[in-house]
Amino acid sequence: VLSTASHAGTAAHQAIAQHMLESFDHVEADLGCPPDLPxxxxxxxxxxxxxxxxMNCSGKHAAMLAACRVNGWDERSYLDVDHPLQQRVRTTVEEYTAETVDLVGTDGCGAPVFPLTLTGLARGIAGVVARADADSAALTDAVLAHPWALDGVGRANTVTIEQLGVFAKLGAEGVMVMGLPxxxxxxxxxxxGAQRAGTLAALTLLQRNGLVTAxxxxxxxxxxxxxxLxxxxPVGAVRAGAGLR
Structure with missing residues (x-):
């Protein structure tokens, strides 16, 4: 699960990331993500x-290092956009989103990031939760079975998964994706770019389409x-506005 997580950095999350590193003879210093507080x-x-x-992306970086070890790719340059790992990531993104990646940015964690339309992003998540192949099925099943690992106990993504069985994942700068398996x-x-409206907005859209209940x-x-406050x-609440469609 930590390979796709933006985790809360609790002791349990860090222990799993550490185990991922040790399983392939890596150490914390091998991670290319920057140091951060939980x-x-x-x-x-x-x-x-x-x-x-x-750092909330430490699990993803540990997984990328593991992929390099398994495939015999250079591990020191695994974040370079031309690295075989990142080229594989790019190809996978294009396959699931049905969009061509023309530009490449740099994520806050240091990994290459690919600009997408919201339609393409939703299409990509729908492809993952469709569980049409062994890899996407294993990922989806793991997230649904261990929702605390994706985010953190009591946090929005985790609670959404626990209560509704909906795959939910936040992203930087106010991005939120949700999908029903x-x-x-x-x-x-x-x-x-704020996160506070993302869960409500995504759930409201699912509700309006009859996919979750009010x-x-x-x-x-x-x-x-x-x-x-x-x-x-409490003196008010965050509500879905007329602009959400």
Whole structure:
């Protein structure tokens, strides 16, 4: 699961990432992601400082290093856009999204990132959760079986998966994708880059298309929705506006 996670950096997440590294004779210093503090506030308060294992993409980087070891590719340059690993990633993205990648950026974790349309992104996620091949089926099943590993206990993606059985994954700058295994998927980009509207927006779109219930959406939002406080007490709420379509 950590190979696709933006995890909270708890001790449990870091332990799994460490195990992934050790399984292929790698060490934390081999990770190409930058040192960071955990997303999880409690863990961050007790941390001695930023470290690569705590970075939310450490599992993905550990998996990329493992892929290099298995395939005999150079491990020091695994983040180069022309590296065989990144070329394989690019080909896979193009296959699932049915879009041609013309530009390449750099993600916050240091890995190459490929600009896509929201339609292409939704198409790609729908392809993954369709479970049409052994790899996508194994990934989808693992996320549904261990939702805490994808995000973190009590966090929005994890609660969405636990309560609704919906594959949910946040991305940087206000991106959110959700998909029903064997069914449809949605992709959302919040224009201001914030995360607080992503879960509500994606779930609302699924609800409007009859894929989840209003009660289910309300339950997830009650457990995870960001409060609007004034003087320490709730004075408002985040709601879906007319512009969401």
């Amino acid at each position: 997303f999880d506030r409690a863990t961050a308060r007790t941390a001695d400082g930023p470290r690569r294992l705590a 064997g069914g449809a998927a949605v992709a959302v980009k919040t224009l201001d 009660e289910g959406v309300a339950g997830v939002m009650a457990a995870t929705g960001e409060q609007v 004034g003087g320490g007490v």
